[in-house]
Amino acid sequence: SQQGEEDPQALSIQEGENATMNCSYKTSINNLQWYRQNSGRGLVHLILIRSNEREKHSGRLRVTLDTSKKSSSLLITASRAADTASYFCAANSGGSNYKLTFGKGTLLTVNP
């Protein structure tokens, strides 16, 4: 079963606006990661937040984690047309093999 579930499934905004995507997961996690996928390409790691962290920043990205609600959000500020892509959260439940369980993703379209 899916560990991470993103919301919304699709999001369309104008350049310069902020984009917020949410992720919920079901079981306890070691960390939660966000990845980006351009159409027809492989995934690119964006940011990782550990279970003992509440917020993390990387450039225009801000990730929050609420373990009590088993949820995370990804905020992209001042969006650009080049941010158009699918965004996936991936839950890592620990273990030496570091398996990730991915959600279905949010398709973000940034209109110029």
Added chain:
Amino acid sequence: SQTIHQWPATLVQPVGSPLSLECTVEGTSNPNLYWYRQAAGRGLQLLFYSVGIGQISSEVPQNLSASRPQDRQFILSSKKLLLSDSGFYLCAWSWGGGETQYFGPGTRLLVL
């Protein structure tokens, strides 16, 4: 630096034919290796992972198998393809003790 290669990029195969997809990693040793499948508009489903040569763990029962004949080589195979095997296949690697996964460009498989 590390790079990951997958080939072929695109493959069209008839039902019942065999399959062999190859993934190789350069610039690292003893990585964890992963095979994922992504159906159209969906998230990633972990198919196999490997923590060492000859060590393969299967996540879901299916028509596919995986092998790791060399440290940085991961092969996905099938003896007889089904229509349901169509999809986008992604290979990924991580450091043996690492959490972030690094993805290849993917192989798009269409079974007709």
